[in-house]
Amino acid sequence: MRRVAVIGGGLAGISAALDCAAAGARVTLVEVRRRLGGAAYSFERDGLRMDNGQHVFLRCCEAYRALLERLGSSDLVAVQERLDIPVLSPGHAPARIRRNSLHAPLHLAGALLRYPRLRASSRLGAARAALALARLDPQDPALERSTFGEWLAAHGQDETAVAALWDLIALPTMNVPAADASLALAAFVFRTGLLSGAASGDIGFHVATLQEILGDPARRALEQEGVELRLGWRAERLERCEDGYELSGRAGGESESIHADAAIVALPHDRAGALLEPLLGANAGRPGPLQSSPIVNLHIVYDRAVLDEPFAAGVGTPVQYLFDRGEAAGVPAGCQYLAVSLSGASAEMELSVEELRERYLAAMRELLPRAREANVERFQVTREHAATFRAAPGVAALRPAQRTPLPGLALAGAWTDTGWPATLESAVLSGHAAARVAVAA
Ligand SMILES: Cc1cc2nc3c(=O)[nH]c(=O)nc-3n(C[C@H](O)[C@H](O)[C@H](O)COP(=O)(O)OP(=O)(O)OC[C@H]3O[C@@H](n4cnc5c(N)ncnc54)[C@H](O)[C@@H]3O)c2cc1C
Numbered sequence: 386m387r388r389v390a391v392i393g394g395g396l397a398g399i400s401a402a403l404d405c406a407a408a409g410a411r412v413t414l415v416e417v418r419r420r421l422g423g424a425a426y427s428f429e430r431d432g433l434r435m436d437n438g439q440h441v442f443l444r445c446c447e448a449y450r451a452l453l454e455r456l457g458s459s460d461l462v463a464v465q466e467r468l469d470i471p472v473l474s475p476g477h478a479p480a481r482i483r484r485n486s487l488h489a490p491l492h493l494a495g496a497l498l499r500y501p502r503l504r505a506s507s508r509l510g511a512a513r514a515a516l517a518l519a520r521l522d523p524q525d526p527a528l529e530r531s532t533f534g535e536w537l538a539a540h541g542q543d544e545t546a547v548a549a550l551w552d553l554i555a556l557p558t559m560n561v562p563a564a565d566a567s568l569a570l571a572a573f574v575f576r577t578g579l580l581s582g583a584a585s586g587d588i589g590f591h592v593a594t595l596q597e598i599l600g601d602p603a604r605r606a607l608e609q610e611g612v613e614l615r616l617g618w619r620a621e622r623l624e625r626c627e628d629g630y631e632l633s634g635r636a637g638g639e640s641e642s643i644h645a646d647a648a649i650v651a652l653p654h655d656r657a658g659a660l661l662e663p664l665l666g667a668n669a670g671r672p673g674p675l676q677s678s679p680i681v682n683l684h685i686v687y688d689r690a691v692l693d694e695p696f697a698a699g700v701g702t703p704v705q706y707l708f709d710r711g712e713a714a715g716v717p718a719g720c721q722y723l724a725v726s727l728s729g730a731s732a733e734m735e736l737s738v739e740e741l742r743e744r745y746l747a748a749m750r751e752l753l754p755r756a757r758e759a760n761v762e763r764f765q766v767t768r769e770h771a772a773t774f775r776a777a778p779g780v781a782a783l784r785p786a787q788r789t790p791l792p793g794l795a796l797a798g799a800w801t802d803t804g805w806p807a808t809l810e811s812a813v814l815s816g817h818a819a820a821r822v823a824v825a826a
Pocket residue numbers: 392393394395396397398415416417418421422423424425437438439440441442618619620621651652653656680681769771772773797798799800807808809810812
């Protein structure tokens with residue numbers, strides 16, 4: 386029986402391990418933390434169940450949705466019947482970007498032509514730019530040389546249009562603003578998520594916590610498939626031996642080693658290099674040039690309801706997206722727990738909790754009239770320094786394939802070359818691809 390060692394228990398490692406086990410391999414998965422789920426995790430603080438960061442997905446994330454199905458978690462997520470983004474701006478009535486029932490790309494035409502955060506004279510131009518974007522080929526290497534921002538400017542999109550429309554999609558999907566994003570990746574995101582099919586961009590939400598939807602069910606599914614799970618196990622060295630790979634690590638202060646015919650390294654992009662470089666040479670897994678982009682989440686509990694929508698986007702405010710997480714978290718009756726998600730948050734990473742509190746509570750009062758009267762019961766911050774790789778021009782060349790030059794050694798992770806930005810979907814796709822390499826070698 387073929388033995389496969391999977392290193393890392395995020396979605397990439399989980400997907401890879403499930404596939405290898407289903408293909409008849411004897412699988413051992415090691416994970417340094419005591420839980421599965423990797424970058425998508427939850428924690429409990431003072432009686433509230435919180436996620437480290439708000440995770441959404443789109444209807445077109447087929448691999449991720451299939452994994453949810455496989456984990457028995459589909460009823461703990463909800464996908465919008467039709468894409469519908471409430472947009473809040475200080476001093477303005479709420480607006481909506483809502484698709485209609487027409488085929489793509491006409492499904493968004495009405496929303497764009499009526500969108501009040503764009504000047505009336507800019508709306509047709511925005512629709513034309515969207516059509517031009519849909520015609521770009523994300524595989525064209527020339528697109529890797531410029532930013533999405535440069536392309537938007539060349540297509541008549543001024544700063545107001547970028548902030549009110551394009552960054553609304555660029556920031557949460559690529560974790561960098563349009564001004565810094567790779568044009569190739571932006572073309573992929575807009576084509577795949579919004580312009581290829583009318584229903585593709587309908588947004589999916591996690592109704593329960595990430596631990597309840599991903600971490601815990603993944604553990605059950607892996608155990609059911611016979612995967613040996615070693616949690617609290619830190620991988621330190623991977624070496625080639627005559628008939629496969631020797632993985633050395635530490636669990637509870639004890640050194641241990643695992644022998645396998647094939648190995649899947651499913652570590653984050655800023656951790657994989659240490660294990661891979663001795664095998665594949667300098668910059669294997671591209672740890673240096675592949676930079677990171679942070680995400681900051683603010684967790685605010687008000688003593689009353691201040692937002693009627695389950696989520697909303699902000700324009701003309703530092704608040705990018707906010708989500709009502711009260712039900713999942715188990716917030717006391719009458720209170721409301723809003724999580725503010727800030728992508729591409731390099732500036733916020735530098736601010737103290739007090740500075741964030743001052744800046745963002747003021748912004749929330751400007752945005753939500755009822756927040757002006759409300760008391761803040763709790764204000765917490767979660768910061769993910771290396772939430773994703775930095776999706777800047779040239780990034781495609783830095784993302785390695787799942788197949789390495791060494792037989793039986795595969796890479797997985799949202800950062801490997803899947804074509805997608807660093808997302809749940811990319812992690813799952815990479816896991817499937819790595820499993821094919823490991824099982825077939
Ligand atoms: C705050 C935040 C918000 C996000 N929002 C979204 C979103 O809305 N939509 C979306 O699609 N994506 C989102 N993402 C991205 C998404 O979470 C990731 O792309 C995905 O979860 C990455 O999965 P992975 O398996 O590739 O890597 P990881 O989840 O990073 O898994 C790698 C695993 O390796 C383990 N590990 C590290 N070192 C060792 C070692 N030495 N030995 C053993 N194990 C080790 C880690 O503990 C981890 O569990 C977000 C990410 C963050 C951080």
